Amino acid sequence: MPIFSRSRFAAALQDFVGKRRMEAGLYHEIAEQIQLPETGRILDVGTGTGWQLEVIHQMRPTLELYGLDLSQHSIRSAERNLKELNVDLRVGSIEKTSYDDETFDIVTCASSMSYWENLIACFNEIHRILKRGGVAILFEPQKGIDIDQAVETIRANMADASKLRQFMAVHLNKFGLRSGNALGLNLYSREEIEDIINRSQFADRTSIETTTLQNLPIFMRIHLEKVE
Numbered sequence: 642m643p644i645f646s647r648s649r650f651a652a653a654l655q656d657f658v659g660k661r662r663m664e665a666g667l668y669h670e671i672a673e674q675i676q677l678p679e680t681g682r683i684l685d686v687g688t689g690t691g692w693q694l695e696v697i698h699q700m701r702p703t704l705e706l707y708g709l710d711l712s713q714h715s716i717r718s719a720e721r722n723l724k725e726l727n728v729d730l731r732v733g734s735i736e737k738t739s740y741d742d743e744t745f746d747i748v749t750c751a752s753s754m755s756y757w758e759n760l761i762a763c764f765n766e767i768h769r770i771l772k773r774g775g776v777a778i779l780f781e782p783q784k785g786i787d788i789d790q791a792v793e794t795i796r797a798n799m800a801d802a803s804k805l806r807q808f809m810a811v812h813l814n815k816f817g818l819r820s821g822n823a824l825g826l827n828l829y830s831r832e833e834i835e836d837i838i839n840r841s842q843f844a845d846r847t848s849i850e851t852t853t854l855q856n857l858p859i860f861m862r863i864h865l866e867k868v869e
């Protein structure tokens with residue numbers, strides 16, 4: 642992943658965007674699409690600001706929370722945002738982690754997979770740290786999306802916000818979607834992801850659906866299951 646993405650500046654930008662997404666209810670929308678167990682351990686990969694874990698905690702206060710992110714600046718920000726909660730936050734890549742085998746009941750991930758370098762190694766690592774019968778759920782934008790249409794939806798979503806916020810949201814998203822590759826973002830089609838997963842230890846235990854978040858029907862929800 643390019644140095645930019647691990648920088649203090651990227652984390653500050655992520656902090657700003659994360660707060661807006663929290664206010665807009667994105668993390669609730671994601672959590673509602675996940676079948677959360679009543680108890681056990683949950684890991685959020687590429688947790689960034691950590692807001693996803695905060696929302697999951699509101700919905701299932703009995704779950705033990707874990708967050709992982711490649712950027713130490715992001716983990717610092719998650720530590721600040723989640724200081725009231727008991728969360729195990731670690732800096733590191735999902736390609737090779739320090740968790741024991743079969744640690745987690747569920748692994749979640751939103752908008753991070755497109756930055757991973759060796760996807761098969763990452764999926765195999767998720768497989769290793771999941772308990773038998775555990776699941777991983779990933780949400781990612783798909784390749785080939787209509788950027789202009791997506792930006793118009795983002796503008797419409799922000800209709801009630803101040804002009805400054807609208808401007809920031811529209812231009813940050815436009816920049817992110819158009820310059821993604823330069824920032825290390827690799828979007829995949831459903832077929833490409835299916836092919837990669839079929840070469841991992843999750844082969845045959847996968848389902849991928851297109852889903853809508855924040856009125857944008859551009860996401861895939863990837864469901865991976867570790868055999869009992």
Ligand SMILES: C[S@@+](CC[C@H](N)C(=O)[O-])C[C@H]1O[C@@H](n2cnc3c(N)ncnc32)[C@H](O)[C@@H]1O
Nearest residue numbers: 687688689710711712715734735751752753756
């Ligand atoms: C676009 S942000 C999404 C953050 C958060 N999931 C959210 O939805 O707000 C992507 C995050 O993935 C992290 N990341 C990228 N590659 C990673 C890897 N190999 N392992 C763990 N985290 C990674 C980045 O540092 C960044 O914080």
